[in-house]
Amino acid sequence: MSEQTATCMDTILDEVLGRYPARPSSLIAVLQDLQEALNFLPPVALNRVASALHVPRSQVYHVATFYKAFSLTPRGKHLVSICRGTACHVQGDEKVADMLHAELGIRDGETSADGEFTLQSVRCLGCCSLAPVIMIDREVFGNLTAAALRRALAQYRDDMTS
Amino acid sequence: MSGTTTGEKVTFTLNGRQVTAEPGETVLSVARRLDVHIPTLCFHESVSSYGACRLCLVEVFWGKRSKLVTSCLYIPYPDDRIETDNARIHGVRKLVLELLLARSPHVEAIRELAREYCVEVPRFRPSAVTADATRCVLCDLCVRVCAEVVGQSAIGYAGRGSERVITVPFGEQAEECIGCGACVFICPTQALSYEDIAGQRLMKELNTSVPLVACRVCGEHFATEKQLAKLRERITMPDELVDVCPRCRGTEFTRVLDEALVTKPRV
Ligand code: FES
Ligand code: FES
Numbered sequence: 528m529s530e531q532t533a534t535c536m537d538t539i540l541d542e543v544l545g546r547y548p549a550r551p552s553s554l555i556a557v558l559q560d561l562q563e564a565l566n567f568l569p570p571v572a573l574n575r576v577a578s579a580l581h582v583p584r585s586q587v588y589h590v591a592t593f594y595k596a597f598s599l600t601p602r603g604k605h606l607v608s609i610c611r612g613t614a615c616h617v618q619g620d621e622k623v624a625d626m627l628h629a630e631l632g633i634r635d636g637e638t639s640a641d642g643e644f645t646l647q648s649v650r651c652l653g654c655c656s657l658a659p660v661i662m663i664d665r666e667v668f669g670n671l672t673a674a675a676l677r678r679a680l681a682q683y684r685d686d687m688t689s
Numbered sequence: 690m691s692g693t694t695t696g697e698k699v700t701f702t703l704n705g706r707q708v709t710a711e712p713g714e715t716v717l718s719v720a721r722r723l724d725v726h727i728p729t730l731c732f733h734e735s736v737s738s739y740g741a742c743r744l745c746l747v748e749v750f751w752g753k754r755s756k757l758v759t760s761c762l763y764i765p766y767p768d769d770r771i772e773t774d775n776a777r778i779h780g781v782r783k784l785v786l787e788l789l790l791a792r793s794p795h796v797e798a799i800r801e802l803a804r805e806y807c808v809e810v811p812r813f814r815p816s817a818v819t820a821d822a823t824r825c826v827l828c829d830l831c832v833r834v835c836a837e838v839v840g841q842s843a844i845g846y847a848g849r850g851s852e853r854v855i856t857v858p859f860g861e862q863a864e865e866c867i868g869c870g871a872c873v874f875i876c877p878t879q880a881l882s883y884e885d886i887a888g889q890r891l892m893k894e895l896n897t898s899v900p901l902v903a904c905r906v907c908g909e910h911f912a913t914e915k916q917l918a919k920l921r922e923r924i925t926m927p928d929e930l931v932d933v934c935p936r937c938r939g940t941e942f943t944r945v946l947d948e949a950l951v952t953k954p955r956v
Contacts, residue, residue: 570859583836584865585845588858592847 539564540572544579551582554590558597567601595649603638603645605683607631608662612651618658624648626676627661643684701769716760716771717745727773728782728802730789730877731828732761736837739829743785744802747773757781779806787811789826796824796878824880825855831872831881839919841865844872844895855880857895866892867915868899885910904934906941 543560547553557576562568568591577584591597609627611620624634627646631639638645652660657669661676668679699710703719710719715738720727730742738761747760750770757778765771772778783806790803791813803809827846832855836842843865847856857863868890873881884891889898890913901910902917911934912920921931933941 573858583842583845584858584863585832585842588856589846593849 536565536569536572540575544576549579549581551580553580554582554587555594558587558591562597566604567598569599595647598645601638603643605644605664606662607644607646608649608652609635609646610650610652610658610660610662611648612655612658614651614655614658615660620659623659623661623671623676626673630677630680644680699765699767701765701767701771703771704773710765713764716747716758716763716765716773719765720760720773725773727760728805729761730798730802730826731830733830733834733875735875736830736833738762739833741828742789742826744782746778746781746785747771748775748778782806783808788813791815793824793826793878796826796880798877799826824878826878826880827853827855828877830875830877831855834871834875839867839869839871841867843867843897855894857897861896863895863897866895866897866899867919868892868897868901868913869916869919902932904937905932906937907934909934911935 539561543557543564546560547556554576557580558568561572561576565572573587573591574584576582577587580587591599607627609620609623615623628634631644631646633639633644633646635646635648649662652662652667654660654667654669657667659671660667660669661671661679662668663679663683666679668675696712698712699714700707701710702708703716703723704725708719708723710716717727717729717732717738727747728744730744731739732742732745738759740759740762743759745760746757747763748755748757748771749763749765750772751768760771760773786799786803786806786808788811789799790808791811792815793799832844832846835844843857843863844855845858847854847860857866868883870883870890870892872895873883873892880894882893884893885901888901888903888910890901891898899913899915902912902914903909904911917931920926927945929945930938930942
């Protein structure tokens, strides 16, 4: 890690840790904000969080590896969540996964070569009547068809170029 | 799930017999006192109960209703009727053992229990992750002993569901680990181990090595530096004896004492 990114990381850490009381119950909130700010949770950050919140490192690591919302490796700019819940499964989540693979060349947990998209599987996004569902960042795309999926991805690709 | 918290003794029925639990005492503890056998895998009297293995299930009856509870956690209410073995309990324990045996077919403690419950070939296949027959059944004893007894919290979990494993943070050299081996000792399935090689204690599954100390008298490696530091925090020990192994400690103690008496004679 370069010196510059190290100091930048420190600033972000200080800022995020400053938002919450320094106690164990702040753990998840702090990790969420860090994930948002850094796009992943690097070991240095987790170690700092552990000592700042008085939580054993083992527990911080447990929480960070438990929730799908957290990632210990850098994620692409956009997170594509494909729902593998029961309703979406019945409505053909496999086909959606194949379409995403065809479009982006990635499978569950992988990041596209251009660093733009990361794909993850999640269980039930909570809008089963729209199955099959995917979510890109915070936007939900339901009743997916191949055309709709392509449009959705294009929208995010465009976002980046503009 | 605690029964009464009034700080009073509780009288209830255990296998048809009137018994009394101390305030806050669990059914398992009462049963053990009275020599009633209940199988357990994730219980140890030195640490808090966790309720992971589900082998200690017993059935509680109130009137016509009943339910299964883990006896290592359940604190009885007055007039509970509790059975520690019957057809329903037997069936559930058998199922649990089938699952455990499918996951960890090489663990003697599990095989033995499985035999007791007539489980030979489990109906289940291990998941892809545990297909290499892990010995760890995630009973949490190592995690608890490290946190509650040793006070280090070096070990914890990573992942969830079928990918959940026991590990140190990031799976690499953990400074918190003092190499005491409490986790190795308490593990009911021998999933953890250590080896002393070249002046280091290697906690194998934890990918962590901790420097050893040689006994000042006989020169044998007998503990880790961090273990001795911890010991000193907790008990008062004459400085001269800290780096002496337990075997040499007796004679060394007399020698130190003699020396002290010679150099500082009593007035
Ligand atoms: S199953 Fe996909 S949203 Fe519920
Ligand atoms: S001993 Fe009670 S659940 Fe394991």
